Amino acid sequence: MIRVQYFQQLDLLKRSILSLGEMSELIFKDSMEAVMDLNVVLANKTLALEPGVDKLEEGIEPSIFDLLALQQPMASDLRLVVSAIKIEADLKRILELSINIARIPGKIEGGHIKPLIDTKKMADITAYMLENSIKAFKNHDPRLARETAARDDEVDKLFYAVWVELIEMMAKDTSIISRATYLLFLIRYIERIADHCCNICESVVYLTTAEHVKLN
Secondary structure, three states, X not given: OHHHHHHHHHHHHHXXXXXXXXXXXXXXXXXXXXXXXXXXXXXHHHHOOHHHXXXXXXXXXXXXXXXXXXXXXXXXXXXXXXXXXXXHHHHHHHHHHHHHHHHOOOOOOOOOOXXXXXXXXXXXXXXXXXXXXXXXXXXXXXXXXXXXXXXXXXXXXXXXXXXXHHHHHHHHOHHHHHHHHHHHHHHHHHHHHHHHHHHHHHHHHHHHHOOOOOOO
């Protein structure tokens, strides 16, 4: 009976992390759609999800502590618990950054200063990384984790290209500084989300192979 409860707790922990991951995907997607279209209604709808996210996060830590304190996990299961702790922290940060993105539409007046073509490319790659880092965790797939993390280089190159372009635009036209600054924040948030996806991929590799790697 005790072992049955043990495996149930492990399964609940994994499902809780996956639920948090699904919520992260949804909020990032909607936040980006809101900022691309400057859709304040969608942005506010996304911001309204924040309390539900907090409640979901609160349910994960007790599960982890119960497993560690009461069940004394075996080595492979202990790696799941350790990985879950790290992945939860990264997903929590991804959610915080996505919420920051959702706040941007309400602050930009007069439309975007430029087409957000490369910014959208950044976001699309990052959304791919988020989806597949979670999928790698769900399926215990270290190969997918490594392939997913490798795409971070694409995000970094786009980040620096857009960063330079915005700085040059502000130097030529000081009237756009406020709106350009919000776009600088936006690309920084996206770049950081991609970094946290890499962290999740590193946790997946550790979970499945017991190998500590640096993929970012």
